[in-house]
Amino acid sequence: MIASRSVRDVETVFDAHVDPGIVERSLTASTFGSMWLDMPRPQYPTLTGPTSCDLLIVGGGYTGLWAALHAAQRNPDRRIVLIEADRIGWAASGRNGGFVDASLTHGHHNGKTRWPNEIDKLDALGLQNLDDMQDEIERLRLDVEWQRTGMLSVATEPHQVDWLVDAAAQGEGRLLDRRQVRDEVASPTFLAGLHSPDTCAIVHPAKLAFELARAAADAGVHIYEHTNATRLDSGVAALRVQTAAGTITCRQVVLATNVFRSLLRRNRLYTVPVYDYVLATEPLTDAQLDRIGWRGRQGIGDCANRFHYYRLTMDNRIVWGGYDAVYHFGRNVDTGYEDRAATYRRLAAHFFITFPALDDISFSHRWAGAIDTNTRFCAHWGLARDGRVAYVNGFTGLGVAATRFAADVCLDLLDGEPTARTELEMVRDRPLPFPPEPLASIGIGATRWSLNRADHAAGRRNVLLRTLDVLGLGFDS
Ligand SMILES: Cc1cc2nc3c(=O)[nH]c(=O)nc-3n(C[C@H](O)[C@H](O)[C@H](O)COP(=O)(O)OP(=O)(O)OC[C@H]3O[C@@H](n4cnc5c(N)ncnc54)[C@H](O)[C@@H]3O)c2cc1C
Numbered sequence: 001m002i003a004s005r006s007v008r009d010v011e012t013v014f015d016a017h018v019d020p021g022i023v024e025r026s027l028t029a030s031t032f033g034s035m036w037l038d039m040p041r042p043q044y045p046t047l048t049g050p051t052s053c054d055l056l057i058v059g060g061g062y063t064g065l066w067a068a069l070h071a072a073q074r075n076p077d078r079r080i081v082l083i084e085a086d087r088i089g090w091a092a093s094g095r096n097g098g099f100v101d102a103s104l105t106h107g108h109h110n111g112k113t114r115w116p117n118e119i120d121k122l123d124a125l126g127l128q129n130l131d132d133m134q135d136e137i138e139r140l141r142l143d144v145e146w147q148r149t150g151m152l153s154v155a156t157e158p159h160q161v162d163w164l165v166d167a168a169a170q171g172e173g174r175l176l177d178r179r180q181v182r183d184e185v186a187s188p189t190f191l192a193g194l195h196s197p198d199t200c201a202i203v204h205p206a207k208l209a210f211e212l213a214r215a216a217a218d219a220g221v222h223i224y225e226h227t228n229a230t231r232l233d234s235g236v237a238a239l240r241v242q243t244a245a246g247t248i249t250c251r252q253v254v255l256a257t258n259v260f261r262s263l264l265r266r267n268r269l270y271t272v273p274v275y276d277y278v279l280a281t282e283p284l285t286d287a288q289l290d291r292i293g294w295r296g297r298q299g300i301g302d303c304a305n306r307f308h309y310y311r312l313t314m315d316n317r318i319v320w321g322g323y324d325a326v327y328h329f330g331r332n333v334d335t336g337y338e339d340r341a342a343t344y345r346r347l348a349a350h351f352f353i354t355f356p357a358l359d360d361i362s363f364s365h366r367w368a369g370a371i372d373t374n375t376r377f378c379a380h381w382g383l384a385r386d387g388r389v390a391y392v393n394g395f396t397g398l399g400v401a402a403t404r405f406a407a408d409v410c411l412d413l414l415d416g417e418p419t420a421r422t423e424l425e426m427v428r429d430r431p432l433p434f435p436p437e438p439l440a441s442i443g444i445g446a447t448r449w450s451l452n453r454a455d456h457a458a459g460r461r462n463v464l465l466r467t468l469d470v471l472g473l474g475f476d477s
Helices: 018-028 062-074 106-113 119-138 158-169 178-184 205-218 285-293 341-354 404-415 439-455 463-471
Strands: 051-058 080-083 099-101 151-155 174-176 194-195 201-202 222-224 231-236 238-241 246-255 272-281 299-302 308-312 319-322 361-372 381-385 387-391
Touching: 018 341, 018 361, 051 062, 051 238, 062 080, 062 205, 062 246, 062 404, 080 246, 099 119, 106 119, 119 201, 119 404, 151 158, 151 178, 158 174, 158 194, 174 178, 178 194, 205 222, 246 404, 272 341, 308 341, 319 341, 341 361, 381 404, 387 404, 439 463
Parallel strands: 051 080, 051 246, 080 222, 151 299, 246 387
Antiparallel strands: 099 201, 151 194, 174 194, 231 238, 238 246, 272 319, 272 361, 299 308, 308 319, 381 387
């Protein structure tokens, strides 16, 4: 099925030829839409008239749900309302890969480059957040298919092996040579691996959102779906948030709106939506699973700039995503960008290059989601309206665990007393904004092109990427 790699015309392992017939067949029966959301979903009422509260949370993804739950835990007497424009968990929180990575900084390297004096503390806080999240899920009996599998980073190109050797030397995990990594998961593309057993879990992303909503409601939070906040006004005595049903009058607000248009105009240039694409296979039979091993069920990611991530579900499907991170001119979030046939075909081809032994498998679902990318690749926070509105944005593709930490930071900021979290440089610093169009498109396009070239040139970064590195800027997913 797969032609052998030739030095002349194939530059990375993923440029190998795959029989288009196999790719087409594998996608024919796939359903468009997140596999995770393809289940009965809890429903919450729509707001029908004006209301008031102490704390209003805008956004029903993980950030808003953790903020609501923890606010109720901190102060059970507070009246807390959460409004969601659509359904709980319908956006990134119901579409992601479900990798619960401890890092708060989009990886150790990014954090170390930006906050060298703080990175040990940030890594420790990230691991503590992951452990606390696991404890909380157990304590609240959240049925979210949590599995502390660890992370397996794999090298699929020779230069990436050196990166893994360096990472192992820095204590980031145990180095596996070619034979050892293929003993774990049988792919002919794997040249080496780095196993980090403690720093990552996998979860059912949509169940995490639904179960957090249930826990928040049990703790007294009033949740409203199909309730869109259109405007935020500040009076001396109170904040007023407009919805179609009327005004919500409140003392404090957490904006947990992720990639969607911020209610604060000044925030709009700080993030751009980047579309990430995902496939899920039918459940593997025992015989199919035997062909590739993967008994440790680790989350897997390869090391390229344009990387793939993949994992098993509880019913032994493979969720396979990444590679094409697409930005569209104008910063729009638009469902019209999601069903991108060429990207799904490319992802399917890369799947069969990675797992040629599974050439009889079909994909059951294909979907996409918008990632809120900022120029530093990890969350940034702020306060507005005399300290009464807290916001966080910019998780850049690594928010499943980081949103929990981020929600606590928002609550700390609103409380107004300094905490270990709010004193962090990472929390106090702001990233540089992206430029307005057309410069944003031109800059992102040039950066994506350069990242692709680097993947095809043994990782060597061109002048543009080196300049951006020096300035602490970039583009990632
Ligand atoms: C395809 C994909 C794969 C990913 N994979 C991973 C992964 O494996 N691991 C990882 O750590 N991260 C991953 N991420 C990132 C992760 O999913 C996000 O960082 C995280 O879900 C962000 O949660 P959130 O609550 O901030 O945002 P969201 O889940 O986007 O929720 C924001 C909510 O706010 C609501 N909203 C917006 N504006 C308003 C308004 N005005 N009024 C009312 N409601 C409003 C929206 O409707 C939405 O529901 C992935 C993301 C995508 C898209």
